[in-house]
Amino acid sequence: MFGKKSAAPSRRDVLRATGLVIGAAATSSLGPKTTKAAGYPTRTVKIIVPFAPAGPTDIMARTISAHLGDAIGGSVIVDNRAGAGGNIGIGLAAHSEADGYTLLITSSAYVVNPGLYAKIPYDPYTDFAPIAELGTSPNVILVDPKLGINSIAELFARAKAEPNSLNYSSPGIGTTPHLSGELLKIVGGVQITHVPYSGAGPAVQSILGGTVQICCAALPPAHPLIESGDLKALALTSAHRWFDLPDVPTMVELGYKDFIADTFQGFLAPAKTPPEVIELLSAKAIEILKTPKVAEQLRAGGFEVIANGPEGMRKRIADEVPKWREVVAKAGIQPI
Structure with missing residues (x-):
């Protein structure tokens, strides 16, 4: 499966099975069409990061939060809730009040864990409302x-x-x-x-x-x-060398053509969060990521900025949950 001659794991089309309706990924800020969510925020907004500080998800969350408060006219903090491969923090966010005051910035663990753990504290398709697909590395x-x-x-x-x-x-x-x-x-x-x-x-x-x-x-x-x-x-583990690390080869270059894996960061809110809050947060997050200074800062730090809206994040979830379930199974890793 994973040797030099093998083909990359196939991606199943799970859109119908999950009931997800996928549209074109948003690639630009909602700009003037965005409606300010009435009265929001009136208190501190908390972004849960399901990992310890100083990792890529924490770096992305703190980059976003540093600008998001001013963008929405309120206070935004990061709350690290590490443990169980991200399940503790993701589960906590999934079962929080769907009022826009508890949000989640998570990594690829969100889509890997359904195939790796026998039981997880969230449903990746129904427990969250996607806000934005932020970046990958x-x-x-x-x-x-x-x-x-x-x-x-x-x-x-x-x-x-x-x-x-x-x-x-x-x-x-x-x-x-x-x-x-x-x-x-x-x-x-x-x-x-x-x-x-x-x-x-x-x-x-x-x-x-x-x-x-x-x-x-x-x-x-x-x-x-x-x-x-x-x-x-x-x-x-990327398809191409990183722009400022020209001497570091990829596993693909070394002959392992299916050895491609990245770590993405996604922005989500508990399901049933008011649509106008999702729209506001999505627009502002995308604006922040597309600010030249922020984009360059992230790129220099090892991130590829994606800056897609809710549909981009929703599609990634639909694509990658079955993909990683298949990789876990073919790697012979038993569910935990």
Whole structure:
């Protein structure tokens, strides 16, 4: 399945089965058509991030929240609720009051967890109203420079010569970096022990502290450490090289043509949140992301800005829940 000759996992069309009606993804701000939600907000708006601080989802949430308060005329805070691969924070948001005062910015764990866990505290199709598809970033395979490994081939050779001697950290079970690490083991035919953390920040810190030798993480929290030389990037899981990391190859370039995985960030609200609040938040989030200074800041930090409205986020959910369910099954990962 995941070797050099295999085809990429197919995507099933689940739109009819889920009852989702998908329109064209919004690609521009709603601008003057947006109606100010009457009386909103009158108190602090809380954005739940289901991971620890300093990871890509937290970085995106704090970037958005820094501007969203002024944009909607209120106060916006970030509330990190890490644990259980994102399920704790996502579940908390799903069962919050649908009044626009508790929101969620989440990662790909939102669409991976339905296939990875036997039971999760939310329905990805019905418990949330999409606000916006914010951005995405490739995952990166990192090593401690002191390890003396400078390529994926050398990593595989070391792992085969010294079975079970290496371990890798990830932002948590079920995250796309975790699955990238498992795919790495499959394509290399090696045994490397997984050490899950509560977010990308702690996962990256674990390799800096010498707890693990390898880390699979989304690019944003690792990017400055790659540039400084504190960490060495062996490969990216994107289709193309990153614009300012020209020396880091992709797994595709190395011959593993189906080895593509990214970590996205999506903005959602509990289902039945008033449509006018969703419209306002969507328009303002997209405006923020399309501000040149913010867009460049995010790109330089390892994000590809998407800035699509609710339909873009809804389509991603419809596409990726079955996609990752299939990847988990074919990787032989048993539901937790």
